[in-house]
């Protein structure tokens with residue numbers, strides 16, 4: 001009886017310890033900082049956070065079913081703050097985000113990067129013909145005159161400039177690239193000059209905005225990439241480069257050699273992988289609605 005009682009006490013104590021350990025673990029897991037692991041095009045995401053929708057931020061309906069709005073805390077906070085900042089200036093402004101990464105990162109259909117929680121697609125702020133905010137269901141291609149192909153949507157210079165200003169000045173993360181078609185890059189820089197933006201801001205925007213070569217033009221959204229967050233110790237800054245034979249998928253590695261190889265190839269760092277020209281197989285996402293506008297965003 002005494003032995004049994006001792007055993008029972010020991011068991012209860014043991015269970016108690018296990019419960020305590022489990023709660024401690026849960027607490028640690030809950031507060032674990034997000035980790036971007038590997039490269040934007042060969043990576044994954046740990047403890048990512050989901051973009052928070054709000055009165056100032058929504059998910060593009062065409063991509064919402066894919067649940068690929070997971071990111072590092074730094075990227076999510078930067079984008080949420082930007083939506084808030086634009087809203088302070090324009091009470092009716094709603095930022096529309098497309099896809100970032102999947103919950104655990106890794107390969108994602110119709111994108112070549114977006115694997116490590118550091119990339120996100122952001123739809124342009126648009127206006128209708130009456131200069132009212134226009135919230136589309138999918139991405140809208142904008143021509144070089146600022147209008148959509150069917151002339152029902154117009155690039156919103158003021159709100160897009162406010163968005164980019166907030167993003168590049170963010171204290172949450174540092175941007176390394178903003179992919180956008182060349183004529184919208186020129187349009188934004190021209191608007192910034194007209195608004196008497198500081199030379200430093202204009203220089204920064206000019207250096208970040210680029211249309212990568214050899215991929216379809218980014219004429220319906222901004223693709224924003226941030227630098228490796230300081231706390232992501234296994235993060236690889238530059239895209240992984242497959243030299244010649246893309247059939248064999250190699251493992252990511254750390255450090256600068258990839259950048260050097262990318263530069264030595266004379267091509268933009270985000271366009272060095274031959275797989276970037278691969279178009280997803282027709283009907284590869286049969287369980288979800290088609291999203292025809294996404295074809296323009298493949299490769300990055």
Ligand SMILES: [Zn+2]
Pocket residue numbers: 111114119120121223224297300
């Ligand atoms: Zn993208």
